[in-house]
Amino acid sequence: MKKSNDREVATPHLAEEWVGKVYTFICILFLIITIFSMVYFVASKGLSTFIVNGVNVKDLLTGLKWKPDGEPPMFGALPFIFGSFSTSILAAIIAAPLGFCAAVFMVELSPKIGRTFMQPVIELLAGIPSVVYGFVGLSVIVPLFRDLFPGQGVGIAAGSLVLAFMILPTITTIATDALASLPAGLKEGSYALGATRWQTIYRIVLPTTLPAQMTGIVLGIARAFGEALAVQMVIGNAPHIPNSLFESTSTLTSAITLSMGNTAMGSVQNNALWSLALILMLMTFVFVFIIRWLEGRKKL
């Protein structure tokens, strides 16, 4: 009698436990299926340029001419790859020192202003849609550069400046977290030895938080690398490696958004764009691995 009673209590209990396990497992399974199907579909589309259309991988990666409609068609994506790397790295070079300064200000100099004013503003900056960034870039930065420098204002310089604004929140937030999580004793020890604030920041804080700072910068570069609409509006989109920072050029993303809708699925022109998307995806993997590696170093 007693035994069956026990079972009656135990069964709903166990069933409930199962519901939880199964439900959460389905959720995670969905996530995993999604990413694998993404990789699969993008890869199968991107690789068909080489398999179905017979384009040489090396030609695509190192070719300088992008003429998908030409006779014969040419698919040299190097200008796009170059454009993507140069704009995103330059954006990080602009944004990293700015983000670090802002973080130092918010953590070391004036936490009060930092918390009540800087942080909300920077968070808001992260929320501004890329379309708006692109439009402001086209209406403000491009005309400004056109007046100040030779050229038409569009190009890597304009693109990376817009991107720098866009990745500033990422870099600043991570830098701030890194500085704030530093053990207080470390800084106090330095001050106690008579070091000035700048010496402490420069000699102690910066080297200790460097891996974390780098994580922020790589995350920023990754975001800049994948940004499409804002860049397309200010980069100029000529499929050439430019001679200066103020000359029209393209990135992987801008090449994709510019032509994806205009080409029919399954055509070689369209497949070539998927190959660019595949490169973009592979670069995402690389960035994630770099970030992992940096985070591994941080723990040491």
Place this chain on the structure above:
Amino acid sequence: MSAKTADKIATGVIVFITGLIALALLGLLGYILFRGLGHISWHFLTSPPETIRKGGGIGPQLFNSLFLLVLTMIITVPLGIGAGIYMSEYAKAGKITSAIRLVVEVLSSFPSIIVGLFGLLVIVNKFNLGFSLLSGALALTIFNLPLMVRITEQGLRSVPVQQKEASLALGISKWKTIRSVQLPIALPIVLSGSILAAGRIFGEAAALLFTAGMSSPRLDFSDWNPLHNDSPLNPLRPAETLAVHIWKVNSEGLAPDATQIAAGASAVLIITVLLFNLGARALGRYMHNRFTASK
């Protein structure tokens, strides 16, 4: 140069640069709001857009953005919280778990344009959902899931382990403990995190260009049956969101007041994101006060 001078110079430079950033940011916000606010009116917020005539509004787009947000959150929140719970409570430390973690990380750093293209290829074409709100919501779910998982994990980790153990010691099942002890405590973090994620949905355009489409069909705002074609609630209709509308008006707009419309819509977008941020903060604070009984 003495260390003291260097310190002064460095401090000055840092303050100067921070001031510069603040100025640039405020300038950016000011520029968008200043240009746009003048154009915002009740008429602008509620009336449908015009193709070639003046005086078009952003009513349907605003509705689409909000509805898409709700739809996405309906899909994302249960999935994200579920996956987050699995990662923080059920997954055992090991190779598989760390592989899953890597997968989540990769997913979270995929460029939105890749998500959009995948959406076009699989959701729109293969599943035959067409350019629709549902396609858009699914694409955005892919986009937001990793964030949601991370937020849930973070929230659950903030729960004091004693509270969990006390519940388990009372013989309460693990799932029940998660549901009625851990989740409520983690709720403030999860909630404010999801609101921030929602703000991201609001501004997304690249992924939606290829999935939710760029047109807003005739809507009949008196018909709320989701199965009707003209109903605003029908998830299978194409829907242009506010961010996509800005992109379209900027690039192809034929209306004589296209620039003002774009400026006005941008300002509306910024204000909404601002409201989301403030809302997330206020809610987080309120919930924190309520649950921790710190009066």
Place this chain on the structure above:
Amino acid sequence: MKKSLIVTMALTLSLSLAACGNNTNNGANNGNAAASNNAPTNNAASADLSGSILASGSTALQPLVDQVSKEFMEKNSGVSIQVQGGGSGTGLTQVSEGQAQIGNSDVFAEEKLDADKAAELVDHQVAVVAMAAVTNKDVGVDNLTKQQLVDIFTGKVTNWKDVGGKDAKIQIVNRPSSSGTRATFEKFALGTKTEDLEGSIQEDASGTVKKLVSETPGAIGYLALSYLDDSVTALKYDGVDANVDNVANGSYPVWAYEHMYTKGEPDAATKAFLDYMVSEEVQNDEGDVVEMGYIPISKMEVKRDAAGAVTK
């Protein structure tokens, strides 16, 4: 523990299968709904048409179709038309694969699709779009010959003074090579394909092109007539003004048809809509076509086939 794992897997699998099943059911239901919606139209008179139509493709044609579809739906409340952008390539792909009933395109299907796929599509030409070369207002040129245009767009001439303008560097604002607008311009204005020159700007969207041309010193680009306004100078082509009359009588050659393709013969609702597109009401001087800057198909005194041969 092992057992529990197996059960979990089984449950998950069955659940996900069930989910899939649901999906396909939904898809089928939708198909049925659409089919049953269309069915009565075949028997009933055109008075009460019903069905849902998806027209997707060309962004240049989208505003017109959008506008006309709204009027059509007001007259035929049973029909629901959704108009999508996405580009000519997307439109042709979708109509060819049956995802859309109508594929809007700036170019003949033969130029984008494989011959066998293009052969399945039925062409409905609904309007004509003409393009004019436009320059920044300061270059001091209002007419260019075909040869001068070719020289500019192939990079042989790089200064405006060589074509009768001021001493200013020429800045090309082109379209991407996949663009239908560019294809038309190259085919009928230049008569040759051009390469993307170093330093040239490429934008797909007409609004952006106009903005850049109006702001950049020495800029030249090309726009559909509907986008022309005071901010840029529209050039004469070989001395001929880019206007509706010159296009209609065949003296201005830079124009193209706007196509609405269907796969095979359209169903009743789609056919009614396509008929409405070319009806007098839409195409006359007060109709949408003219108001939105397109040229009515009925006005054209010349015809052109896919190969580009013009007949009176």
